[in-house]
Amino acid sequence: MEDQQKLIEDLFERGILVSKDVLDKKVDALLSDNVIGKLEQERDLLVLNTDYVDIVTKQRSLVDWYEIDSLRVHAEKERDDELYQAQLQRFKQAELQVRSSDPDFNKKQQLNSLETEMNFTSESLSSETHFSNLLDSPAILTSSPELTPIILSPSKVYIVISYQNEARKFEVKDFTLLFASRYKFLESILRQRQELQNVMPIGRLLGKKEKENVSVIALIEDVSETKNGNIIINAEDLTGRIKIVFSKNKKELFQKAKDLVLDEVIGISGVLGDKIIFGEEIIWPDIPANNQLKKSEVEEYAVFLSDIHVGSNLFLKDEFNKFLRWINGEAGNPTQREIAQKVKYVFVAGDLVDGVGIYPSQQEELAVHDIIKQYQDFCELIKKIPSDKHIIICPGNHDAVHLAEPQSSFDETFAPSLFKIPNVTLVTNPALVNIGKTETFSGFDVLLYHGYSFDYYVANVESIRNNGGYHRADLIMKFLLKRRHLAPSFKSTPYFPGHKEDPLLIKKVPDFLISGHIHYSNVANYKGITTISGSCWQGTTSFQEKLGHQPEPARVPLVNLKTREIKVLKFG
Numbered sequence: 001m002e003d004q005q006k007l008i009e010d011l012f013e014r015g016i017l018v019s020k021d022v023l024d025k026k027v028d029a030l031l032s033d034n035v036i037g038k039l040e041q042e043r044d045l046l047v048l049n050t051d052y053v054d055i056v057t058k059q060r061s062l063v064d065w066y067e068i069d070s071l072r073v074h075a076e077k078e079r080d081d082e083l084y085q086a087q088l089q090r091f092k093q094a095e096l097q098v099r100s101s102d103p104d105f106n107k108k109q110q111l112n113s114l115e116t117e118m119n120f121t122s123e124s125l126s127s128e129t130h131f132s133n134l135l136d137s138p139a140i141l142t143s144s145p146e147l148t149p150i151i152l153s154p155s156k157v158y159i160v161i162s163y164q165n166e167a168r169k170f171e172v173k174d175f176t177l178l179f180a181s182r183y184k185f186l187e188s189i190l191r192q193r194q195e196l197q198n199v200m201p202i203g204r205l206l207g208k209k210e211k212e213n214v215s216v217i218a219l220i221e222d223v224s225e226t227k228n229g230n231i232i233i234n235a236e237d238l239t240g241r242i243k244i245v246f247s248k249n250k251k252e253l254f255q256k257a258k259d260l261v262l263d264e265v266i267g268i269s270g271v272l273g274d275k276i277i278f279g280e281e282i283i284w285p286d287i288p289a290n291n292q293l294k295k296s297e298v299e300e301y302a303v304f305l306s307d308i309h310v311g312s313n314l315f316l317k318d319e320f321n322k323f324l325r326w327i328n329g330e331a332g333n334p335t336q337r338e339i340a341q342k343v344k345y346v347f348v349a350g351d352l353v354d355g356v357g358i359y360p361s362q363q364e365e366l367a368v369h370d371i372i373k374q375y376q377d378f379c380e381l382i383k384k385i386p387s388d389k390h391i392i393i394c395p396g397n398h399d400a401v402h403l404a405e406p407q408s409s410f411d412e413t414f415a416p417s418l419f420k421i422p423n424v425t426l427v428t429n430p431a432l433v434n435i436g437k438t439e440t441f442s443g444f445d446v447l448l449y450h451g452y453s454f455d456y457y458v459a460n461v462e463s464i465r466n467n468g469g470y471h472r473a474d475l476i477m478k479f480l481l482k483r484r485h486l487a488p489s490f491k492s493t494p495y496f497p498g499h500k501e502d503p504l505l506i507k508k509v510p511d512f513l514i515s516g517h518i519h520y521s522n523v524a525n526y527k528g529i530t531t532i533s534g535s536c537w538q539g540t541t542s543f544q545e546k547l548g549h550q551p552e553p554a555r556v557p558l559v560n561l562k563t564r565e566i567k568v569l570k571f572g
Contacts (some may be wrong), residue, residue: 011048015192019049035505043345083463105488118319119184143297157345157425158391160445160508162408166498174497179219179263182502183238186265186484187217196267196283203239215269216242216277223260231257234558235268244268244277256282258462260480262487279481285484285526291509293528294444296430296436296561301342303327303569304451305558306349306516306534309373309398310381311365314539315354319554322571324384339558344434346389349516349534350396350450352378358398359543371400379417387423394429396450405452405487406430406503432508436561444561447510447559449486451476451517451533456492458518473533474524481506481526519544519551522565530566 008018025398190196199215200208207212218235226232231246231254246257255270260266267283309315329340334412348518352461353374354366368374385391395401399413412419419428426544427433430449454476458464464475480486486504487493512530519536535555544551554572559565 001198015046015290016316017047019047021050022048022053023185037512039368043292048101054219073447074091115230138140140534145546156437156443157392158434158437158443159425159427159431160434161430162409162427163431163499163503165402165406165408165496167499170240172499175495177500178495178497178502180238180481180484181500183219183265185501185505186285187237187509189484189528190217190265190267190283193267193283194267194367199267201239202235202237202242205242205272206240206275210273212272214277215265215267217265218242218244219265220260220262220376225260229259233260242275242277244270244279246279246282253279253282254464256325256495259458259459260493262485263491264485267559284482286482287484287509287529289527291528293525293564294511295564296444297438297441298436299342299560299562300344301339302345302347302435302559302561303343304347304514304532304534304559305537306399306514306517307396307536307538308348308378308381309351309536310378311366311371312354312538312541314541315367316537316539316553316572319571320381320537323556323569325383325526325571326388326571328345343389343558347383347446347514348382348389348391348532349448349514350394350429351516351536352393353398353400354538355400356399359541362544365541367464372416372479373487375400375415375467375518376417378414379421383421383423385423389423390435391421392427392433392435392446392448392449393418393424394431394448396429397452399431402496403452406496406499407450427554430504446510446512446514447506449513449514449515453480453487453489453492454515454518457491460489471522473519473532475516475517475524476524477515477531477533478524478526481513481529481531519549519553521552521555521568523557523568530559530564532559532566 001306003515007023007440011018061302063139102365186322191199196215198218201398203269206214210425216235216237218237220233221236222234223239224524226245229248231248233244233246235242235244247252248254249373251326260282265285268277268279269281270279271278272278295478308320315340318330322331326336326341327340327346329337331337334341354368354375356362356366356369356371363369368377381393383549395407395410397403399407400411401407409426409428410418418424426432427448430447433446433448434443435446451473454470454473457476457479464472464479467475480488485502486506487495493504510529512532514532514534516534517538519538520533520535521535522531522533524531536551538551538553540549555569556571557567558569
């Protein structure tokens with residue numbers, strides 16, 4: 001009995017409820033299989049039953065717990081568990097074929113600090129950062145059915161989410177479903193907040209008495225300012241609409257309200273008036289407070305590039321070649337060369353090439369006017385990165401893919417050479433990949449997003465605009481992480497609506513969020529998530545000058561995955 005109680009308490013502290021069928025089993029058997037220890041890596045698991053114990057104990061798969069929970073609930077309601085059982089078998093029996101190009105997979109490496117010397121300098125930004133774990137036993141990584149199959153190039157890199165867009169005619173209902181899925185997911189997070197335990201649908205709220213304390217979870221339809229200087233929003237849920245006022249006299253709350261943007265989903269507590277709520281608190285979905293900062297058992301490094309812009313007459317070829325010399329161990333002092341050997345992952349967060357017709361008068365700033373030739377030139381450069389380093393690439397708004405997000409991966413018609421490089425993994429924008437998995441460490445979940453929506457939030461969010469704007473990617477990414485969405489305002493980026501769930505939701509909490517687009521390198525840490533904005537390899541364009549952009553090119557963030565120490569290498 002004491003063992004049962006301890007199990008319940010331990011799991012409850014991790015936010016997991018224990019099903020009765022689990023307690024009916026021998027608790028000591030569960031403990032001997034180290035179920036609790038393995039559950040450390042299953043952040044999205046909310047309820048533990050015997051079926052889930054089987055999956056976790058075998059550790060053969062990464063599970064989309066949201067998906068399988070939904071099937072379980074459906075099975076219980078409809079008394080039809082055929083689909084649920086089929087999904088269980090899929091997770092229990094699935095295997096992943098992994099091709100390894102890293103013969104030194106299990107080799108431990110010694111820590112060396114980066115020193116400043118030679119053709120580049122280094123700038124230390126942070127000494128704290130963390131990551132997640134995955135197994136190296138056979139596994140299949142799955143998410144919703146519309147995601148691409150997970151087949152991996154060299155070992156220790158897994159595609160968790162990469163989207164497959166279906167070309168068809170879209171209707172209004174597709175956008176309706178997109179927003180409904182967003183609302184339902186974020187509502188499920190917000191309902192777990194203590195401040196929103198008594199949340200009520202807006203439709204029922206309208207029939208209640210005035211002067212009552214109420215809470216709602218709603219999507220923001222409109223934000224405006226009253227003639228008295230207060231902020232008023234029109235908010236809606238699936239049952240109705242209501243106005244919410246935030247008084248300028250409540251300064252802290254008022255500042256929060258000034259950061260509200262259209263279409264985001266928030267929790268609000270306040271006092272009910274006549275078909276209006278006087279706001280007292282704003283609650284965002286946000287990242288869990290107990291999110292852990294992880295470190296790898298093995299000393300390996302990852303570097304982060306973005307916005308290469310090959311084809312532009314402003315492309316910094318000499319500086320990029322300095323980077324290539326370093327990563328090949330041909331530049332730097334002995335310590336720097338040793339670190340270069342230990343780099344195992346190279347991330348490229350979009351805009352490989354400058355593209356054609358991207359902005360007005362771009363043709364005047366192009367050295368290469370053919371898009372296929374631009375990609376050929378890019379591949380000639382990227383092929384110089386040693387084959388023991390795995391290169392993970394997503395597209396950006398300058399690449400030859402559609403602009404609507406999620407952006408498809410690259411087209412072999414335009415970039416045939418890209419598909420012939422064996423150590424390259426191509427993903428969509430956004431995408432989630434896992435790196436560094438071993439038998440005892442689950443690896444790091446890395447969320448790639450080029451960052452096209454960033455322009456909107458720099459322009460429309462006062463706290464970002466007034467505190468550094470484009471130089472503060474950390475503020476932008478923190479803003480989006482709090483909202484659990486990469487582009488909460490519909491106007492902030494073009495959307496591809498043909499998915500059952502909003503693909504820009506941050507459903508799984510990553511260990512890294514990496515981006516590019518703004519041409520200014522920035523590294524920070526938010527609740528155990530390392531946020532990294534890549535630099536660029538292009539001089540300032542005339543278009544950027546008009547917008548007031550001040551790029552900082554030829555910077556490369558470098559992360560020691562064992563210590564989480566972060567430095568920025570300067571090749572300019």
